[in-house]
Amino acid sequence: xxxxxxxxxxxxxxxxxxxxxxxxxxxxxxxxxxxxxxxxxxxxxxxxxxxxxxxxxxxxxxxxxxxxxxxxxxxxxxxxxxxxxxxxxxxxxxxxxxxxxxxxxxxxxxxxxxxx
Amino acid sequence: xxxxxxxxxxxxxxxxxxxxxxxxxxxxxxxxxxxxxxxxxxxxxxxxxxxxxxxxxxxxxxxxxxxxxxxxxxxxxxxxxxxxxxxxxxxxxxxxxxxxxxxxxxxxxxxxxx
Numbered sequence: 001x002x003x004x005x006x007x008x009x010x011x012x013x014x015x016x017x018x019x020x021x022x023x024x025x026x027x028x029x030x031x032x033x034x035x036x037x038x039x040x041x042x043x044x045x046x047x048x049x050x051x052x053x054x055x056x057x058x059x060x061x062x063x064x065x066x067x068x069x070x071x072x073x074x075x076x077x078x079x080x081x082x083x084x085x086x087x088x089x090x091x092x093x094x095x096x097x098x099x100x101x102x103x104x105x106x107x108x109x110x111x112x113x114x115x116x
Numbered sequence: 117x118x119x120x121x122x123x124x125x126x127x128x129x130x131x132x133x134x135x136x137x138x139x140x141x142x143x144x145x146x147x148x149x150x151x152x153x154x155x156x157x158x159x160x161x162x163x164x165x166x167x168x169x170x171x172x173x174x175x176x177x178x179x180x181x182x183x184x185x186x187x188x189x190x191x192x193x194x195x196x197x198x199x200x201x202x203x204x205x206x207x208x209x210x211x212x213x214x215x216x217x218x219x220x221x222x223x224x225x226x227x228x229x230x
Contacts, residue, residue, distance in 0.1 A: 031216055043152075043160060043205060045217040056217055091159065099209045099216045102148050102167045107159040 002026045004108035006092050012114045013082055021077045021111045023092030032075045033093040033105060034067065036060070043091065049075065079113075087115045118143040120208050122221030129196050130229050137224045139206035140188040146208040149189045150218070151180060154203045163204075164191070193226075201228045 005024045013019050025032050034046040048055040049067055057065075064080045075094075079086055089110045097103040119142040129135045141149075147168035152160035166173045166180045166189065173180050177196075182189040193200055203225050207218040 033217070035218075042222045043207075043218075043220040045219065048216045050216075058217070095216070099148060099218065102165070104150055104162050104165055105218060106162070107152075109159045 004092055004094055004106055006090075006108035006111050008111055009109065010112045010114070012116065015084055015115050016081050019079050019082055019113065021079075021090050021092075021113070023075045023077070023108055024073050025075055025092065025094030026096075026106060027073070029094035029096050029106075031055075031095045031098060031103075031105075032067075032069070033095075034077045035091045035093060035107075036088040037091065037110075038088045046077070046090075082113075082115045084115050087113060089113070118146055118208050118210060118219040120206060120219050120221040122206050122224060124224060125222065126225045126227070128227045128229055131196055131198060133196055135191075135193045135196055135200070135226055135228075137191045137204055137206070137226070138188060139190070139208075139221050140186075141208045141219075142187070143208070143210055144184075144187060146210050148209040149180070149182060150207050150209075151178075151191050152205045152207065152220075154205060154223075156202075160205060196228045198228050198230055201226060 007022045032049040035043050037043045047057045047061045066078045091110045092108045093105040095103045095105045122139045150165035153163045154160045177194045179192040203223045205223050206221040
């Protein structure tokens with residue numbers, strides 16, 4: 001069964017540094033998402049992406065965050081200047097069609113981001 | 117925006133008994149409700165989902181029921197097994213294109229007691 005893949009599995013970074021989290025969505029999927037989960041808490045939406053542009057973003061997704069689909073397979077999340085509170089598990093997800101039409105989102109294994 | 121509440125936060129069930137987890141949502145326009153199972157340190161894994169034009173859906177030991185009028189939906193696991201132990205999240209999604217986000221509940225830690 002095809003899967004969403006994410007790299008790295010764990011990223012440790014000094015506060016103030018830039019990080020790029022990488023995702024390869026399922027190949028025929030057209031809708032891409034980033035979520036984050038602070039340890040022990042619920043999964044929170046960050047951003048959705050379709051047709052090479054952001055569809056929606058949450059309040060968490062401020063100017064320090066950006067997303068990009070640099071080629072036909074990768075989908076990246078960049079945090080420009082990391083803060084301690086950015087420490088979390090970041091999940092990428094993808095769906096073939098809009099989730100509102102009943103299409104499930106499939107999640108990757110996540111990247112655990114630790115800010116020191 | 118959508119708000120999803122989930123109860124209980126923890127649930128312990130004897131092996132073989134049933135477990136029920138309940139969620140309520142605020143946006144009456146929401147039309148898709150998945151349930152995810154998350155084992156420690158792993159990805160949320162879709163276990164069952166339901167669309168708003170259906171009242172109930174079943175897949176072996178797992179079922180989901182939806183009451184649109186009351187804006188709540190529930191996960192039912194029958195004949196529970198130790199491998200059912202995990203955190204379960206409900207979620208909701210609205211119908212509008214450009215609004216594809218899943219809004220998650222706060223999770224239920226289910227423990228199956230052997």
